[in-house]
Amino acid sequence: MKEERSTHREPTPEQLRFREIDEALRSKLKGSLDVLVNDISRQFEQESTAKGASVGDLKPPPTNYFRAIALQHLFCRLCSADPDSFAGGSSDIGDPAIKNLKNIAATWTSQSGAGPKQPQQDM
Structure with a gap:
């Protein structure tokens, strides 16, 4: 055996x-x-x-506002860009970070069964 x-x-x-x-x-x-x-x-x-x-x-303010601001600041901090103007920073860090976020979103979407959603406007 x-x-x-x-x-x-x-x-x-x-x-x-x-x-x-x-x-x-x-x-x-x-x-x-x-x-x-x-x-x-x-x-x-x-x-x-x-x-x-x-x-x-x-x-x-809408919760999505805080989410967007938090994500913007985190992204800018990670790639050394100015969080107020988005100027500067390293595309060697920023580009892979964006690719990673897209992969996370695709994985989440496929695992959760959620399809792409239309952007919603906060009131």
């Missing part, structure tokens, strides 16, 4: 270390984003209260 070989290999020490670093980075990033969202919400509430309006009277 022929012995079956497992195709699963144990990770190398380098791969294990990379996983540790990756998990720590993801944890810090999630924590930072949570703090940012909470700070923005709190600041919006404080400013609207200070101006004499109840929070219910004022609508915060």
Whole structure:
């Protein structure tokens, strides 16, 4: 009888270390984003209260606005471009980052069963 070989290999020490670093980075990033969202919400509430309006009277900017700004700033920071003007930066970093985002979107779309959506306008 022929012995079956497992195709699963144990990770190398380098791969294990990379996983540790990756998990720590993801944890810090999630924590930072949570703090940012909470700070923005709190600041919006404080400013609207200070101006004499109840929070219910004022609508915060659309969530998609914050997503777009966060993504723009992250992209600019990664490729060393100016986040205010989008000038400068390295296309050697920016181009692969855009390709990666497109691959992430394609994978997400195929796994979630979602099809391409038309851009929505926030009100």
